[in-house]
């Protein structure tokens with residue numbers, strides 16, 4: 138018996154087995170959920186292989202910068218399942234140049250790219266998830282954010298501004314979709330080594346700061362993020378929406 142028995146959940150953002158989305162997928166699978174995946178074309182083969190290990194053969198390509206891809210993804214899920222209980226948004230993108238140079242040098246194109254992929258995609262995908270979640274009598278949406286959207290994390294730059302916008306998109310969506318019984322929450326994860334973070338400077342320093350200064354004196358794993366998302370996907374969190382849950386050994390509470 139798992140807390141997600143009978144739930145059908147779409148997970149976006151698996152690039153490989155180090156992705157936070159993969160930690161989430163394995164946690165959801167352990168709790169009994171049936172899973173579907175969306176990924177970009179270049180990761181399709183890898184994600185198909187990973188999906189099989191959690192008993193899923195529902196994998197669709199979706200570049201979130203393309204409206205047609207988003208519509209096709211939710212059509213595919215609708216045709217396969219007829220309803221959707223949960224959707225996990227675990228994706229983001231920024232131009233590496235905008236992470237390397239001073240924040241004041243952020244390009245117009247880089248700003249638009251980070252906002253489009255990392256923020257607008259949640260809104261567009263929630264809109265397409267809505268009818269399928271209505272058919273399920275309600276649903277749960279979760280996205281993954283970072284403390285750099287609340288406070289300055291040197292080098293996080295334009296992605297910090299995108300996460301700030303994402304953080305506010307969550308309660309606005311919660312208000313917009315709450316009438317349909319759809320909950321929308323965010324999980325703020327501590328630094329975890331993935332493809333995306335490999336382009337950020339200062340990652341080793343961040344791991345050290347976590348060990349020295351977080352209340353729990355330890356780093357966080359993608360599986361720990363996954364367990365929290367499993368809770369948010371489950372009926373155990375049925376009164377929680379418009380919330381950001383920090384999965385970060387408590388580092389968000391610290392200063393100086």
Ligand SMILES: NC(=O)c1ccc[n+]([C@@H]2O[C@H](COP(=O)([O-])OP(=O)(O)OC[C@H]3O[C@@H](n4cnc5c(N)ncnc54)[C@H](O)[C@@H]3O)[C@@H](O)[C@H]2O)c1
Nearest residue numbers: 150151152156157200201227228229281283328329331333
């Ligand atoms: N790793 C961390 O330290 C950390 C901490 C807090 C929050 N996060 C957030 O977690 C989420 C997942 O990142 P991750 O660290 O697992 O890295 P990751 O590189 O494994 O995942 C990022 C995903 O975004 C996808 N993506 C990028 N552009 C896309 C597009 N146009 N269309 C569809 N998908 C696209 C990539 O293909 C990839 O699957 C991101 O929102 C990230 O900001 C990560």
